[in-house]
Amino acid sequence: MPAPTHERVDHRFKALPPDAEGLTVGELAAQRRNLFTGGFLTPVLALSAESLAHNLRLMEEYAERHGLLFAPHGKTSMAPQLFDRQLEHGAWGITAAMPHQARVYRAHGIARIFLANELVDAAALRWLAAELDADPDFRFVCYVDSVRGVELMDEALRAAGARRPVDVVVELAAGERGRTGVRTEAGCAAVADAVASTTTLRLVGVAGYEGTMPGADAELVREWLDRLVSLAADFDEAGRFSPEIGEIVVSAGGSEWFDTVAEAFATIPELSLPALKLLRSGAYVSHDDGQYRDRTPFNRIPEEGALRPAFRLWSQVVSRPTPGQAFTNAGKRDAAHDLHLPEAQVVRDARTGEIRAAEGVTVTGLSDQHAWLATEAGADVEVGDWVGMGLSHPCTSFDKWQLIPLVEADGTVVDYIRTYF
Known part of the structure; x- marks a missing residue:
């Protein structure tokens, strides 16, 4: 995959300065333009350089402190620069x-991939077989949750x-009404038996995802999680893991309950092989101003630190038809909206460049290309002003922007940041 610094800036990448047409991304970055005065079009999504660095460091320290290895979910960003x-x-x-995501990872040279999903697509498996055969150092692990899936x-x-x-791990469903995964321990054993009957698959552990557990x-x-830990121990006691695998994978962890994962994984008993305790949280990298703001373990255990929202979507007020209403030029194509509407946080004055709190300004809806703002009496917002919005759910923020400015506080x-959705 060519480095994004070598790509040419053109109409493919929304919000970039029109006068940068023809420059490479690296050349444009070297100019260190200002987001507000450097010719960027609105709306424009900005990623905070300081918050990003803070979040990366915080999660690294957390994993080390709790004896966990970490395979962050790359589908959150699909940005190889952030993978690095x-x-x-x-x-x-x-x-x-x-599988598409795994192909992007491999094109970027990622040597270890955990596919947290079942894989029964014959075309994808042909590609995977070729990748594994061509590179003895490539490590790949994926879920299995049915005998039929193993057969396919x-x-x-x-x-x-x-x-x-x-290499496969048996997925234990997160509850009876969970998403994918085997519902019972007996079912897990049946899937493991099916794996053992093949020469093309190798059982290396157990895994699951608690993030979709209802209630x-x-x-x-x-x-x-205690069931997952017990399943690993039971499989080991039954001799289901070959010594040649070197370690037994036990994996879980979305972005809301990784403190509970850490607590449970600390109770994994001594197994016949070392346990690879693998956490997979991904939304931490940018964090957000909605879905995860009040739900991460760092809110429950503040002594561990705190993540910082790294995204801000800047859009411009294009209409102020009534004293109680305004419209900006960012809509569903620009702002994550699958879980929560954006939050109006700050206003940048078009005349002075001053940035102030967006007091009395609330986003009440999104059209395809407009944000609907309710403005209370005295709300200081005019046509031409830029409104900075906080966003919810990083996964659907990254996927709307192919090239995202990484911006310092000034x-x-x-x-x-180049994304590949």
Whole structure:
């Protein structure tokens, strides 16, 4: 995959300065333009350089402190530059959800991929077999949760002439009404037996994802995690793990309950092989102003630190039709809106450049290309002003922008983050 610094700036990348047309991304970054005065179009999504660095460092320290390895979910950002930063901060590898994402990772040279999903697509398995056979240092792990899924994987891998087995973990569902995953321990054993009957697959552990557990709270999540830990121990006692795998993978952890994961994984008993305790939280890298702001473990255990929201979407007031209403030029195509509406946080005065709190300004809705703002009496916002908005749910913020300015606190753009959704 070519470095994003070599790509040419053109119409493909929204919000970038029109007068930068033809420059490479690296050349534009070297100019260190100001986000507000450097010719950027609105709306423009900005990623805080300081908050990003803080969040990367904080999660690295957390994992080390709790004896966890870390494979952050890359589908949150799909930004190889951020993968590199995460690996520099101690990540074991990067988690994917779909084969397309794994292909992006491999194009960027990621050596360890955890696919937190079932994989039964024959075309994807042919690609995977070729990747594994071509690179003996490539480590890949994915879920299995059904005998039929195992059969389909085995059939596709044998047809592809795969020489290396694919490492798999049995997925334990997070509750009876959870998403994917085996519902019972007996079912898990049946899937493990099916894996053992093949030569194309190799059982290396157990895993799951608590983030979709209906009605999740600390007690329910811990009960499920205790089942996951017991499943690993039971599989080991039954001799289901070959010594050649070197370590037993036990993996969980979204962005809301990784403190409970740390507590539960601390109770993993001594196994016949070392336990690879793998956390997969991904939303921490940018954090947010909605879904995760009040739900991360750092809110429950403030002595561990605090994540910082790193995104701000700047849009411009284009209409002020009534004293109680204003419209900016950012809509559904620009702002994450699947879980919460954006929050109006600050206003940059078009006349003076002064940035002030967006007092009395509330985003009440989004059209395709407009944000609907309710403005209380005395709200200081006029046509031409820029409104800075906080966003919820990082996964659907990154996927709307292919090239995101990385901005220092004074507005200086120091880099551009390339995404591949």
